[in-house]
Structures are given as C-alpha cells and as structure tokens.
Amino acid sequence: MILAPSANEVLSSKGRSFYWARHFLGSRHAERATRLYAFCRYLDDLADESSSPHEARSKIEAAREDVQRGESADASLSDGLSLARECGISKEPILELINGIASDLGEVRIADVDELIRYCYRVAGTVGLMMCRVLDVSSPAAYPYAVDLGIAMQLTNICRDVLEDGAMGRRYLPCTLVGDLSAQELINPSSAVCAKIASGVLELLRLSEDYYRSGEEGLSYLPLRARGAILIASRVYRGIGLDLISRKGDCWSRRAMVSSAQKAIITVSALTSLVLKGSREGSFWSATCAHRSELHIALAGLEIAP
Numbered sequence: 417m418i419l420a421p422s423a424n425e426v427l428s429s430k431g432r433s434f435y436w437a438r439h440f441l442g443s444r445h446a447e448r449a450t451r452l453y454a455f456c457r458y459l460d461d462l463a464d465e466s467s468s469p470h471e472a473r474s475k476i477e478a479a480r481e482d483v484q485r486g487e488s489a490d491a492s493l494s495d496g497l498s499l500a501r502e503c504g505i506s507k508e509p510i511l512e513l514i515n516g517i518a519s520d521l522g523e524v525r526i527a528d529v530d531e532l533i534r535y536c537y538r539v540a541g542t543v544g545l546m547m548c549r550v551l552d553v554s555s556p557a558a559y560p561y562a563v564d565l566g567i568a569m570q571l572t573n574i575c576r577d578v579l580e581d582g583a584m585g586r587r588y589l590p591c592t593l594v595g596d597l598s599a600q601e602l603i604n605p606s607s608a609v610c611a612k613i614a615s616g617v618l619e620l621l622r623l624s625e626d627y628y629r630s631g632e633e634g635l636s637y638l639p640l641r642a643r644g645a646i647l648i649a650s651r652v653y654r655g656i657g658l659d660l661i662s663r664k665g666d667c668w669s670r671r672a673m674v675s676s677a678q679k680a681i682i683t684v685s686a687l688t689s690l691v692l693k694g695s696r697e698g699s700f701w702s703a704t705c706a707h708r709s710e711l712h713i714a715l716a717g718l719e720i721a722p
Contacts, residue, residue, distance in 0.1 A: 440645035440683075448499065448550040455496030456543050459513060463520045464584070476518050483510050503549040509542040509722055516542070523599065524586035529623070530714035532574075532590050537563060537715055540570035544631075545722040551642045559720050560707040561634020565650055568627035572657045575617045575624075578602055578667045589616040605668065614665030621657045621665075628654050630711055636703045644687055651686040652679050 438446050459479060466472035482488035484507065486497055500510065516538025526532045544566035548558055574581070574588040581588060582602030589597070593616035601609050632650055635643045655674040660667060674682070712720070 438645065440641070440648055442639075442641050445551050445639070445642055445645075448503065449547065451495060451499045452543070452546055452550050455492060455499065456513065456546075458492040458496070460517055460539070463517050469521050472521055473518070476514060476521075480511065480514050483507055483514065499550075500546075503546075503552075505546050505549045505722055508719060509545045512538050512718075513542045520584075520586060522585070524581075524588065525596065526588050526590045528590050528592045532571075532588060532620075533567060533714040534718070535588070536567040536570040536574075537718065540566035540573075541715075541720075542566070545720070549722045551638055551646075553637055553639075555637050556721070557703070557707075558634055558637030559722065560712060561631055561637065563715075563720055564627045564634070564711055565631025565646070568624045568631055568650070569653045571620050571624035571627065572653055575620050575660055575665075575667060576656055576672045578613060578617065589613065589620070593619050610668070613667065617660060617665040617667055621661055624654075624657055626708075626711060630708060633705060634703070634707075647686050648683050651682045655679075655682055 438449060441449060459476075462475045462479060463472050466475060479488075479490075479493060482490070482493050483497065486501075486507075488494045488497060496510075499505070500507075516535060519535065519538070526535065541563035544562035544564075545559055548554075548562050553562075578589065579602060582599045585599045587594075587597055587599050587602060589602075591597075594612045597609060597612070602613065605613060628650060632647065635647055638646060652674055655678060656672045659672040659674065663669070663672075
C-alpha cells in the first residue's frame with residue numbers, strides 16, 4: 417500500500433480557499449468534501465508533479481485503470497474510490513476528470529473559448545458534479561449549476577496562473593482572445609504581449625461572472641447548511657478574479673490572492689447580502705429561474721451527471 421498525506425493536510429496546504437469555506441459545513445459533509453478535494457488534487461498532481469511527461473502518462477493511465485477496476489493499491493486513489501462508493505459517485509465524472517488532466521501533458525494551446533469551456537468542465541465541472549453526491553444532493557436539476565460553479569472557478573484559476581502555466585508549456589488563454597502566443601511569450605511578455613494577455617484575462621473574468629452567477633442560482637438545491645459554505649467558497653474564489661480586475665488584468669506583477677482579512681469580510685458580506693436579502697436573479701431559499709442553457713452550448717454531447 418502506497419501511503420499518502422491526510423486529506424486534511426492536502427486541503428489546508430493546497431486549497432486554502434476551500435479550507436476556509438469547509439468550516440461552514442456540517443462535520444459529515446466537511447469530512448467528505450475534504451476527502452474529495454484530496455482525491456481530485458492527487459489526480460491533478462500526477463500531471464504537474466511527475467519528473468517527466470512519460471512518467472506522468474504512465475501514472476495517469478494506471479490511475480485510469482484503477483478507477484475502471486474500482487480498487488487501487490495507492491492510498492489516495494483507494495480512499496477516493498471508497499468515497500465514490502459511499503456517496504454513489506459513478507466512474508464517468510472521475511474518468512472525465514482524468515481525461516482533462518491527461519490533456520495537460522505536452523504543449524497546451526487552447527484554440528477558442530468553446531474548447532476552454534470543455535476543458536474547464538473536465539477538470540472542474542466534474543468536481544462540482546461529484547460534490548453534489550458528497551453533499552447528498554440527488555435532484556438532477558442541481559447538476560448544471562454545480563458544473564457552472566466549477567467552470568467559473570477554473571476560469572479564475574487560469575487567469576491567476578498564466579505565468580505558472582506558461583512555465584509548464586501551457587497556454588489556456590484562447591488563441592481567439594490573445595493570438596497564437598507561445599508558452600514562452602507568457603513567461604517573458606513584451607509590452608505588446610502584456611496588453612494582449614491583460615485583455616484576454618479580463619474577457620475570461622467577465623465570462624466567469626456568468627458562470628458564478630449561474631452556480632449561485634443553484635444553491636437552493638443544496639442542504640441548508642451547505643448553501644452557506646458553497647456560497648462562501650464561490651465568493652472567496654471570485655475575489656481572486658476581482659483582485660485581477662482591480663489591476664486591469666495584470667497577472668504577472670504578483671500572484672492574485674484573497675487575504676484572511678478579505679475572506680472574513682467576503683464571508684460576512686455574502687451571508688448577509690444573499691441569504692437575508694435574496695438575489696435578484698435567483699434565491700438562496702428556493703429555485704426561481706431555469707438554468708441558462710446557452711452556458712452549456714460548448715458541452716454538447718457530454719453527459720452532465722455525477
């Protein structure tokens with residue numbers, strides 16, 4: 417058996433925004449959500465932390481086989497598969513997540529926004545679907561909103577991590593927004609390239625707002641206590657993008673972040689403004705609007721179910 421760090425250790429060190437929001441969940445859901453994060457992060461790190469693309473491919477394919485088989489000698493995979501059985505998570509979203517992670521191997525140059533949205537679905541929308549099961553959500557009506565919140569957060573990640581991704585040979589900013597820039601041009605951008613990058617970042621952050629809004633419109637499908645926790649996670653993560661917007665898309669002078677003090681302010685603001693007053697587009701207490709199908713045009717042909 418290959419030993420692994422505790423799920424709580426993984427979340428506290430690598431997922432600080434989610435670690436903050438987790439405290440607002442009940443104990444059972446918090447424990448499950450922590451295990452899910454550790455499982456998904458472990459899979460993601462197979463691509464990012466391997467010594468070579470060949471080693472990464474080998475590990476990812478081994479993980480895929482373990483998921484198909486439903487068991488593993490690796491502690492992190494074994495616990496994730498155990499969680500899937502406990503919560504009724506099917507193999508499909510896990511395998512789709514693995515497909516997204518595998519697509520990161522080698523040079524990445526996203527062609528257009530639709531391709532980017534499909535990628536975001538695979539590596540983050542699928543996690544939203546799995547989180548539905550973790551939080552005991554059974555209504556299929558909730559699934560599109562969970563996908564949208566995952567997509568929104570991944571768009572934020574991409575805008576924050578332009579330089580880090582460039583260093584790994586990855587350009588997620590679509591060619592249709594920034595031109596066919598190489599990964600190297602992202603690392604040491606000229607002034608003209610900086611302007612392109614900033615423009616592309618701001619455009620993706622504007623797009624992410626549509627997905628954040630949709631994700632929050634689905635809060636009423638969650639158990640009551642979980643609504644507040646997911647709302648806080650959404651608003652804290654969105655705060656990273658707002659930091660970038662305040663700097664006009666500058667993602668190279670410093671890493672965008674939300675401080676602990678800002679998290680506290682966002683938490684209080686979120687719980688008072690949306691929970692007590694409600695939302696103009698949707699409600700914290702009950703679903704008041706249908707999912708906007710145009711947000712999933714790029715996902716045509718993909719099965720949206722946990």
